[in-house]
Amino acid sequence: MPFSALGLSPALVQAATALGFATPTPIQEAAIPAILRGADVVGSAQTGSGKTAAFALPLLQRLQAGAAHTPRRVRALVLVPTRELAAQVGEVVRSLGQHLAQPPKVAVVFGGVSINPQMMALRGGADVVVATPGRLLDLVEHNALKLSAVQLLVLDEADRLLDLGFADELNRVLALLPAQRQNLFFSATFPTAVQSLAEGLLHEPVRVTVPDTPGSAPAIVQRAIAVDASRRTQLLRHLVQQHQWSRVLVFVATQYAAEHVAEKLYKAGIFATPFHGGLSQGARKQVLQEFKDERWQVVLTTDLAARGIDIAQLPAVVNYDLPRSAVDYVHRIGRTGRAGEAGVAVSFVSADTEAHWRLIEKRQHLALPREQIAGFEPTEVPPEAAPASTGGIKGKRPSKKDKLRAAAAAAQAAAGQD
Incomplete structure (x- = not known):
């Protein structure tokens, strides 16, 4: 039509x-x-x-x-x-x-x-x-x-x-x-x-x-790579060099991580720069334009760039840190595979984020195999039980009812000891 x-x-x-x-x-x-x-x-x-x-x-x-x-x-x-x-x-x-x-x-x-x-x-x-x-x-x-x-x-x-x-x-x-x-x-x-x-x-x-249908959904290949948290930067550098991505948008959890990882990559010879809310509006506008012009190969960003950023023919997105929610995952990977182009979305999954990744998979109806890259095989194992604090992951904090039940159980235990 x-x-x-x-x-x-x-x-x-x-x-x-x-x-x-x-x-x-x-x-x-x-x-x-x-x-x-x-x-x-x-x-x-x-x-x-x-x-x-x-x-x-x-x-x-x-x-x-x-x-x-x-x-x-x-x-x-x-x-x-x-x-x-x-x-x-x-x-x-x-x-x-x-x-x-x-x-x-x-x-x-x-x-x-x-x-x-x-x-x-x-x-x-x-x-x-x-x-x-x-x-x-x-x-x-x-x-x-x-x-x-x-x-x-x-x-x-x-x-x-x-x-x-x-x-x-x-x-x-x-x-x-x-x-x-x-x-x-x-x-x-x-x-x-x-x-x-x-x-x-x-x-x-x-x-x-x-609805997302095979004919209308973006052509995004989604990958989940198991890796120790301490080796994510090295793996990121390896993937950028191996696949020769002209540009890649990498999502991290904090402004500090954006600055830190960008500096590590830049020292390793990869043109990388941070993009986050701590930069002035002029600096943010300049980074985006230079990224579109392919003057930067890698941009490290917070969820600031998860929406409203349209970069034509962006070949890859990497979740260095997993998003806090399944909804944010959708918007992050949607930066690639736009306007009929193909793209790839890679998520790094470490032992301590495995449970959260399974939650994202469940809510997005995904079942991705955990890839292992030669030389970067994980050595850490997932914790046996989830810790009391989950570091701010949406959907994983104890509810008020959970806290009340825990307090009641503790009180009963104390009464029994008396």
Whole structure:
């Protein structure tokens, strides 16, 4: 089915073609007509499926259908959880909009940088604002923009917005919006919290779910390699050199690990650099651009890069440290195998993370063989019993009931000794 069959204007069909969208993806084919009708939409599809264009194209057409506003008023608001995703969504909307007879003014705002240039950019208003919730509220408080004219609200990566603790800020933003508006929720996963939010905000929404099928799922080869924790850096260097990956995104648990492992690899002759929230916005933007330009071979990152980072033809992703949750695993490996390209996702599994890896496998319906690489065979053995503290792994902390039962058992034991 061509884009022209979805009800888009010739200008937007041309815009989609110019950006390399030959035919609509399943999420675009299902969501675009519903959005054009003015329906609330909940869109769920795997990462890399074209969700941004699925809401950006009809959003632009609906704005063009309205009368021109002078001064400009914010009529479309896109909320995202991270700076990187804000920049990426803003770039897509601008690129698609430049083909229109009256290109909309798109403002991209996020925290971590000075607010003054963003306030200057908003002088004269904007048609579309792509924002992180905190900075958006800052700008409202500075009277740099008003949200009373918003006709269309998009929550992109809705689950991450709540997961990152934006719930209070999100509620404050929602209170500033008109009651009559169109709402669009898009994400790769929809946990209970997001479903509850959707039920409270959306009016008879059209639910668009594109399941992972052999024909639509990214071509990602998933591997699990058993290795001692102390030898992961050496194994990573071996794999990069053996497979001659032009670029590889490596996920670690902490900013310190990103810095430390990057330094080890760089000293070993591999062009590696860290990427994490501790870097300035300018430094993060520079690292991403240089990585896209293949000036860095390896980027060590925290989960900051697990979503909203679109790097074309990225051949490999490595989980140096396992993600805390199965949902994060999906988003991490989704950085490769995008837009029909093949990719590989490697996870290092050590003795002390074996139980957590089995949990991820269970929740993702996986059963991967534990590979062993010659020269890196593990020598450590899994602990016989799980420790009382699990180091912050989601789903493995003792619950309040578990703690109460343990306290009651201890009290009974003490009473019996008396």
